[in-house]
Amino acid sequence: MNPETDTTTALKSFLSFKLADKTFALEVEKVIEIIEVPKITSIPKAPAHMKGVINLRGQVLPLIDTCVKFGLPEIEPDLNTCIIVIDLLLKEKTIRFGAMVSQVLEVLEKEEGQIHASPSIEANYNLEFVKGIIKENEDFIVVLDIDKTFSVEEVKLMKDTNEKKTKASKTK
Template identity: 35%
Template sequence: MNNTTEETSAATQYLSFILAAQEYALGILQVKEIIEYDTVTPVPGAPVWVRGVFNLRGNVVPVVDLTVKLNLPPATLTRRSCIVVVEVRLEGEEIVLGLLADAIGQVIELAPEDVAPPPSFGTPVHADYLVGMGRVATGRHFVLLLDINKVLSTQEIALATAEPLPEASAHGPPEGET
């Protein structure tokens, strides 16, 4: 088969979203769905960058506040706030996480020549967390392409997805507490 030219020149789709007034994007294949920010239950003892958990069709899904994790100005919840549900890899297993976003941008298509390597300076996030910088169709601005598998280490993913203790369930405090 001689598909190497087609495969290397194929464009990749990304979902862009806003964090602290900056546009970021993730590969569309990692994104499972986008949901309106609703009830997120705080989990005592969770890392500071875990906003809490929510129920996604019977599954407990942790919500990661990327602004906290990336040391950006904290997110302020608005009617445009949403959760981007993604899959990340943890020791060969697919784990579902929610990422809090200030707003959703758009689906953008980038050819390989539209993706520049991550710069070593001048971005609000560490260059190791980036796949690169995508030049949007207008060519006038760039979107920071996040590598979610590097933003969260294996240990951090394990911390975020640990089963909450029974008293931290969404059903309220244990009996006898108010």
């Protein structure tokens, strides 16, 4: 063990990205690749944040509009829009999906100790999805807990609430 590798293991990399005008980050080891937005095939009757499916080199990849997922307005794809391809381990099964974000920024390297538990991140975001906070140039960036954010159960939950909403609006 030379000291060089020691320092790198202590470092953790994060990919920062933008949803609308807010900055978030996720652990880089979850990211498979970042791609541009191809033609999207929407799936009818799916919850609003389930944008549809895309063709990733012959693989059908589900696509999530991360903005809608966090209650922000839907992303209108432009030049900056990117899809982060993520592998998620769920019940011993790997699910690959694309998370559409407004803009991908950079990879930040932080020491383990620099990740703070979120003290009070107001009630703007559901705290359950937050893994921690990192500080970059005096700005605080929220690190998302990917496993929780995009779990299938979570998707189902969203769907149920959506349905309730639509049912409620129908009864009106």
